[in-house]
Amino acid sequence: MQAWDADRAQARIRELERLPGALLPILHALQEEFGYIHSDALPMVASALNLSHAEVHGVISFYHDFRHAPPGKHVLKICRAESCQSMGCDALVQHVEKRLGVKLGETTPDHSLTVEQVFCLGNCALSPAVMLDGEPYGRVSPNVADFLIDSSRRAQ
Amino acid sequence: MSVRVYVPRDSAALSVGAEGVARAIASEASSRRLDITLVRNGSRGMFWLEPLVEVETPSGRVAYGPVTREAVAGLFDAGFLEGKPHALSLGPTEEIPYLKQQERLTFARCGIVDPLSLTDYIAHGGYRGLQRALSMTPEDIVAMVTNSGLRGRGGAGFPTGIKWKTVLGASSDQKYICCNADEGDSGTYADRMIMEGDPFLLIEGMTIAAIAVGATQGYIYCRSEYPHAFRTLQRAIAIAYENGYLGESGYLGANVAGSGKRFDLEVRLGAGAYICGEETSMLESLEGRRGQIRPKPPLPALEGLFGKPTVVNNLITLATVPIILDQGAEYYRDFGMGRSRGTITIQLAGNIKHGGLVEKAFGITLHDAIYGFGGGTASGRPLRAVQVGGPLGAYFPASLLDTPLDYEAFASRKGMLGHGGIVVFDDTVDLAKQARFAMEFCAIESCGKCTPCRVGSTRGVEVIDRIIANDNRTKHLELLDDLCELMTDGSLCALGGLIPLPVMSAIRNFPEDFDKPAPAPPTLIDPQNRETRPWH
Numbered sequence: 001m002q003a004w005d006a007d008r009a010q011a012r013i014r015e016l017e018r019l020p021g022a023l024l025p026i027l028h029a030l031q032e033e034f035g036y037i038h039s040d041a042l043p044m045v046a047s048a049l050n051l052s053h054a055e056v057h058g059v060i061s062f063y064h065d066f067r068h069a070p071p072g073k074h075v076l077k078i079c080r081a082e083s084c085q086s087m088g089c090d091a092l093v094q095h096v097e098k099r100l101g102v103k104l105g106e107t108t109p110d111h112s113l114t115v116e117q118v119f120c121l122g123n124c125a126l127s128p129a130v131m132l133d134g135e136p137y138g139r140v141s142p143n144v145a146d147f148l149i150d151s152s153r154r155a156q
Numbered sequence: 157m158s159v160r161v162y163v164p165r166d167s168a169a170l171s172v173g174a175e176g177v178a179r180a181i182a183s184e185a186s187s188r189r190l191d192i193t194l195v196r197n198g199s200r201g202m203f204w205l206e207p208l209v210e211v212e213t214p215s216g217r218v219a220y221g222p223v224t225r226e227a228v229a230g231l232f233d234a235g236f237l238e239g240k241p242h243a244l245s246l247g248p249t250e251e252i253p254y255l256k257q258q259e260r261l262t263f264a265r266c267g268i269v270d271p272l273s274l275t276d277y278i279a280h281g282g283y284r285g286l287q288r289a290l291s292m293t294p295e296d297i298v299a300m301v302t303n304s305g306l307r308g309r310g311g312a313g314f315p316t317g318i319k320w321k322t323v324l325g326a327s328s329d330q331k332y333i334c335c336n337a338d339e340g341d342s343g344t345y346a347d348r349m350i351m352e353g354d355p356f357l358l359i360e361g362m363t364i365a366a367i368a369v370g371a372t373q374g375y376i377y378c379r380s381e382y383p384h385a386f387r388t389l390q391r392a393i394a395i396a397y398e399n400g401y402l403g404e405s406g407y408l409g410a411n412v413a414g415s416g417k418r419f420d421l422e423v424r425l426g427a428g429a430y431i432c433g434e435e436t437s438m439l440e441s442l443e444g445r446r447g448q449i450r451p452k453p454p455l456p457a458l459e460g461l462f463g464k465p466t467v468v469n470n471l472i473t474l475a476t477v478p479i480i481l482d483q484g485a486e487y488y489r490d491f492g493m494g495r496s497r498g499t500i501t502i503q504l505a506g507n508i509k510h511g512g513l514v515e516k517a518f519g520i521t522l523h524d525a526i527y528g529f530g531g532g533t534a535s536g537r538p539l540r541a542v543q544v545g546g547p548l549g550a551y552f553p554a555s556l557l558d559t560p561l562d563y564e565a566f567a568s569r570k571g572m573l574g575h576g577g578i579v580v581f582d583d584t585v586d587l588a589k590q591a592r593f594a595m596e597f598c599a600i601e602s603c604g605k606c607t608p609c610r611v612g613s614t615r616g617v618e619v620i621d622r623i624i625a626n627d628n629r630t631k632h633l634e635l636l637d638d639l640c641e642l643m644t645d646g647s648l649c650a651l652g653g654l655i656p657l658p659v660m661s662a663i664r665n666f667p668e669d670f671d672k673p674a675p676a677p678p679t680l681i682d683p684q685n686r687e688t689r690p691w692h
Contacts, residue, residue: 020462021424023444028380028425049444062446062603063427065380077381081342082543085593086506086581087534119430119547119597121381122345123168124577125203125504125511134383138171138203 001035001070008033009041017048023059027066036067071114072107074152077131080117083124092128093117095142099149112153158191159237160212164267166199166352167384168345173224174207180228181209188232198353200267201513202254210249213239219246254529259491260515261499262476263346266353272391274399274407277356283407285478289364290415297368298324301477303485305497310336310433310470311545311574311650313496313563316477319467322457323369326465331371333362334442334461337378337385337471338426338433341546343505343577347471349513351378351385354475355392356407359421361474363412364481365467366419375461376423376471377438389423396421430547430601434649435468437603448603449649470575472501493519496562504530506543506579516561523557526580537582541590541666545574547597548654550661551587570664572657587666592620594658598651609652612643616659626674633663633670 002008012029016022023045030041037060046056060066078093093104096115100108107114123129126138132148140148163169163178178194185192200208208221209231218239220231227244234242246252260266269276277283289297302317323331335358339347350358362374378386396407405411410418429447431437436450439461460466476498480488489497496518502525504511509531516525522542526532533539541551550571552559559565566573581590598613616639622632640656647653663670 021442021444024424024427024441028427055445058446059444062448063429065428081597082547082590082593083342083506083577083579085590086579086585118381118428119601120340120342120344121167122339122348123171124343124345124506124579125508126168126171126206127506129171131381136167136171136384138168 002033004034004038004040006040006044009038010044013044013048023049023051023056024063027060027063031066035070039068072111074112074133075114075116076148076152077116077118077121078104079119079121079123079127079129081120081124083120084128087127089128092130092140092142092145096145096149099146113149158193160193160195161185161237162195162197162210162212162217163207164199164353165196165271165384165388166206166267167348167382168203169199169206169208170384172206172222176225177207177209177223177228180225184228184232190232190237192237195270197269198266198271199349199513200249200255201263201349202252202510203512204510205246208246209236211236211239215239215248217249219249219252220244221246254510254512254514257529258515259499259517261479261488261491262357262472262501263349263354263513263515264479265357266349266513269354271353271355271388272395274356274395277354281482282356282478283360283413285481286360286364286367286407286413288481289367290413290417294324294368294370297364297481300485301368301480304480304488305485305492305495306473306476306480306488307496307563308470309472309476309501309575310435311341311548311572313573316469316473319457319469320365320369322455323371323465323467326458328465330373330462330464331369332461332464332466333365333369333371333374333474334435334438334466334468335362335374335376335471335474336433336435336438336468337376337382338438339379339382339471339575340430340433341548341575341577343543343546343579344503344575345505346501346503346513346576348382348385350471350475351382352388355389356396357475357478358389358471359392359396359407361477362421363407363419364477365469365474367412367415367417369465369467371467372418372420374419374421375442376421377426377432377442378423379426379432380428386423386425393421393423429603430597431603431649431651434651436649438468439466446603448605451648472575491517493517493560493562494564496564500561500573501576502529502561503575503577504580505577507533507535507539507582508578508580509534518562519560521558521560522552522578525561525578526557530578530580533580533582535582535584537584539580540583541581541585541587543579543581543590543658544577545572546577547594548572548650548657549574549577550657551590551665552661553665556665570657570661572654587662587669588620588624588672591659591662591670592617592624594655594662595620598655602651606646606648606652608643608646609648609655612639612647612652613655615639616643616655620659623670624674629670636663
């Protein structure tokens with residue numbers, strides 16, 4: 001992830017703007033590049049796709065994935081769906097929140113880790129499941145969660 | 157001679173350390189100067205045994221599992237490359253009862269082949285279905301799919317052949333095939349396994365659909381929670397474009413397998429919205445809009461993606477088409493019971509000892525799936541409830557485990573088979589809490605298009621909170637019943653329309669959980685979600 005760069009954003013928009021239904025691919029590309037959708041990107045995307053600002057804003061705010069602010073250096077997604085509930089994900093969420101002093105959807109003050117909820121990672125035979133920076137982990141006990149948190153923050 | 161060693165790259169296998177095991181095997185082999193070929197296959201679907209390592213021996217593949225990085229040196233010492241015994245030995249893979257007792261048609265290759273080897277795919281019977289389809293008329297292909305009895309595996313169970321016939325009959329300059337791979341139901345992972353373990357199967361199924369209805373462009377809508385599946389599909393599509401059978405033109409593009417027919421395919425990423433698993437929301441999302449559902453009619457088969465006739469099928473539906481074309485409609489139809497023909501891909505999940513993928517003919521009972529294959533609960537405590545069919549499916553008590561897995565049998569017991577996910581709960585589950593979660597989930601994921609779902613779900617959470625808090629319980633249970641009836645009858649799609657299933661089944665089957673003393677009040681919907689969802 002790199003810091004917001006309008007020229008780079010414009011280049012990514014150009015690459016994709018001709019696709020049919022280009023808005024989601026563009027938003028994904030921007031978020032992949034910068035970790036979130038910078039507010040300056042909105043008019044750029046709107047103008048490239050001949051949409052109103054409201055339409056673009058409406059799409060960004062509709063989908064859970066798109067962020068309005070930069071996330072922490074690492075992102076931990078904890079599954080809160082039924083399968084993981086049956087294996088104690090509520091306790092896992094409580095443990096992680098207490099340990100980090102943040103709620104789901106928040107970033108630690110040192111900006112090292114963002115914790116998000118997710119509904120199903122498709123790893124339901126190995127619940128509870130989490131995903132750290134896009135990599136899946138199964139049968140995550142509080143101890144395993146601590147290990148993942150510690151090693152990611154150490155790695156920075 | 158090089159020994160083939162298989163270590164899955166399936167997400168579930170990776171989630172318990174398959175990557176480390178693969179690296180350890182490679183480095184151990186190189187330091188011992190042993191010649192091995194490491195194949196990163198899909199998963200066989202026995203997740204409690206992952207990472208499951210297989211070795212190809214002259215007498216067939218032999219399995220070891222669950223293998224840890226630390227166990228790798230010991231496996232080499234024991235001579236696992238010759239299939240010799242070790243504490244982690246599971247014997248010949250195909251003889252493991254969990255696998256042996258299945259009827260794998262759609263999953264025939266998953267976990268066996270190298271997912272990104274077209275040669276492997278073809279050596280294991282791949283693209284025979286397409287070859288046959290290319291020798292048939294579109295009408296005959298559609299008739300074959302109709303006669304096979306194949307029904308939509310996403311949950312609705314609509315006959316696939318009839319949907320295709322509508323698209324075939326529509327005249328248009330452009331038609332589309334859309335694969336719904338937005339597998340959002342908790343307890344399901346069959347789509348992911350195919351995308352990661354046998355992606356050419358999906359490509360072949362979509363190509364056959366395209367030839368059958370006259371479509372030239374396909375999209376796979378893959379959920380963003382599946383980054384590995386997305387990347388595997390992208391690579392598989394690129395390979396299918398470049399390589400063709402016997403060096404002819406590619407399997408995708410302007411001249412599919414030398415047939416002169418065009419089919420282009422692209423995989424698109426969702427963005428974390430459960431509702432985009434609903435077909436019209438998915439189409440909106442593919443077009444670049446908010447994933448709000450469209451009222452039907454018009455049917456997507458007539459006015460679908462970009463207003464053109466579109467086949468929208470679940471991934472498993474499309475992945476089942478090749479074997480029907482290859483083996484014939486009768487072969488497939490002979491499996492199953494009643495009006496549920498063929499096989500169901502059961503996904504055992506949650507509090508289950510032997511969680512995994514079980515492909516069986518329709519008709520196996522819940523009990524046989526959960527105990528015969530699943531081995532009961534993971535915790536060892538008594539089973540108290542199962543939720544079949546994802547977050548919109550009913551909660552069944554142990555007394556309903558004799559229900560056969562069959563669309564109609566489930567409907568007659570006010571349940572739903574859905575995408576085949578079975579989530580098991582032990583006796584620590586609180587069904588009032590589960591009912592509340594169902595409504596909360598609906599509130600979080602509602603697209604906001606229709607009032608019964610948008611407002612009803614939030615009011616539903618509030619009413620359930622009052623019931624749990626023992627505030628005027630009888631009156632509020634009546635109110636909830638009324639609200640659920642309204643949501644069932646008045647919602648535009650299955651989210652608002654079916655969320656009453658888990659809620660009311662919890663009340664009906666587990667009344668004692670709604671009759672307990674009031675606990676400390678739970679927190680309401682996360683205020684953050686209120687902020688991003690202004691209609692709450």
